[in-house]
Amino acid sequence: MGIQEQYRSEAAELLSSGEVKLVIGFGAGSTADRRRPLFARTPEESEKLVLDQNCIANLTTYLVAGGLLTDGKKVAVFLKPDGIRSLNILIAESQVKAEQVVIFGFAIENNEVTPLEGRSISDFAKLGEKLRTATPPPSVQEEAERLEAMGSSGRFEYWKEQFSKCIKCYACRQACPMCYCRRCIVDVNQPQWVSTSSHTLGNFEWNLVRAFHLAGRCAACGACDRACPVNIPLRLINYRMGKEVKEAFDYFAGESSDQNPVLASFRQDDPETFIL
Amino acid sequence: MTRILPKNKLDDCIAAWQKAGFSVLAPVQRHGMSSFGEVQKASEMALDLILTERTIKDHFFPQTEPLIKYKISKHDIDSETMTPPERKRIFFGVRPCDASGLEIDDPLFGWDYKDDYWFRRRENSVIVSIACSEADDFCMCTSVKLSPDSTRGADVMLRPLSGGNGWQVEAISERGTALCDTVSSLLQEETAQAAPLPRVDGKFDVEKVMEWLADKENFESRFWKDISMRCIGCGSCTFLCPTCHCFDIQDEGDTYQGIRRKNWDSCSFALFTMHTSGHNPRNAQSTRWRQRIMHKFNYYQGKFGVNSCSGCGRCTRQCPVDMGITETLQAITNLPR
Structure with missing residues (x-):
């Protein structure tokens, strides 16, 4: 039995026994190679689940949307390693209870889908270390190095051009599992803290606010980057922030679910060089 | 010639x-x-x-x-x-x-x-x-x-x-x-021949869709919840749409000087209909998606005699979760009647 069939039948069992109220996975999309999030509530619906190399979205986003887990019931979700990393962060930030999530883990390597052992987040303890020591995708690393070599004024011009495309549709925020704020700072409008205008200043404000809020919290799943309809390379910002946090605090977000969120906690030996 | x-x-x-x-x-x-x-x-x-x-x-x-x-x-x-x-x-x-x-x-x-x-x-x-x-x-x-x-x-x-x-x-x-x-x-x-036009297959029956939307019974249909479950509530479909036209007026500046601006706004956003009191008449994504479809294929038609969609398909093409007008209208076309 292939992994897709195996997960389908396991999902059907979980639903028919009432173990979970919902399975969040992937279904066929509007074209041959598109996959879309699929919500199965009955064993019959789980027959429509698809699992192949095109299932790249990070579905943890739905775990923190619309109060899905507030009834205390369990949900099963299809997750790649970056999704598991996101889940670790969400648990560490007390947004999701570990026992409420059943994981159908899978990895995609060389267009092949392989299952990941384990169904509960505690089964994936070793994965965190593997991710921490893994090298980032060469495409991201090379592009990041190219930007690094530009110098600050070159980089400023680069980002000015990129941000000039921003239409403030907030697809990056909505696709991101870490953007779970009930009311985002840009939606706080009494008074309006961050400008809603898509001029240079407004676009910088938004993208920088988001970058700062994701520092030490990003799982590098690339959801924001893929969601951006105007192709702003947001992965590069998050990569850089992640690197910064790693260097300053030796911290890798989402390594485990019992981490202390790096910018929401302190150690007595934290460097205090920034204090004048 | x-x-x-x-x-x-x-x-x-x-x-x-x-x-x-x-x-x-x-x-x-x-x-x-x-x-x-x-x-x-x-x-x-x-x-x-x-x-x-x-x-x-x-x-x-x-x-x-x-x-x-x-x-x-x-x-x-x-x-x-x-x-x-x-x-x-x-x-x-x-x-x-x-x-x-x-x-x-x-x-x-x-x-x-x-x-x-x-x-x-x-x-x-x-x-x-x-x-x-x-x-x-x-x-x-x-x-x-x-x-x-x-x-x-x-x-x-x-x-x-x-x-x-x-x-x-x-x-x-x-x-x-x-x-x-x-x-x-x-x-x-x-004398030169024009290239043949590409084939664009019909994807939904817009007349059937308009008829279904016009039936007030369907406003609270379960359909809206099911079809929009995966919508993440971003504004990319509205901002990439050649006909979406909603905007917000914002004053930028301080007590002494500033600029009043007209900025794009989107019915996909929860804030779009949020009242000062905190009450939100469209408090779920399904009600916001319904609004978008109703506006394009019912209200606009009623007011101006034309549907507010020119069929470019950007809403689906660039949707982060593969939603869009096509799928919704297809589903409405195929609903049992």
């Missing part, structure tokens, strides 16, 4: 139009995104694109537009109305769906109040459409009763020649005729 614009005369056309005081905008691929931008040479144009990622709407109804500048001093209050620059523009290579989008929005901007910002730009612009020679899985113009060579909203219609070396030229409006006159010496009279 047909009037032909040979491809190799395009640079001369641009020069002639610029001499006549026009800026020429065309599809361009810049900074990793396709949109309409000003060009000096034909080689800058990306005419092979099926469709630009951004629409030409951006150049008539910009995402942010200053309206008034104000300054408050000890004894005086000064305000200055800011109007868009008077600039004659040619949009070259507009796809029929995008050109139709402009015409669909005209009645909206001229209904109870004539929006000077929109019409000033409309009046100063000439739309040169190019019929499509290719369509993709998301194109759906035929489903909304348009076509890959629809002339709605166009001043001039160009049809690609089967040899790929030029276009048949047809002036649609007076403005288009006048534009053709400025380059008449560059146009040739020839």
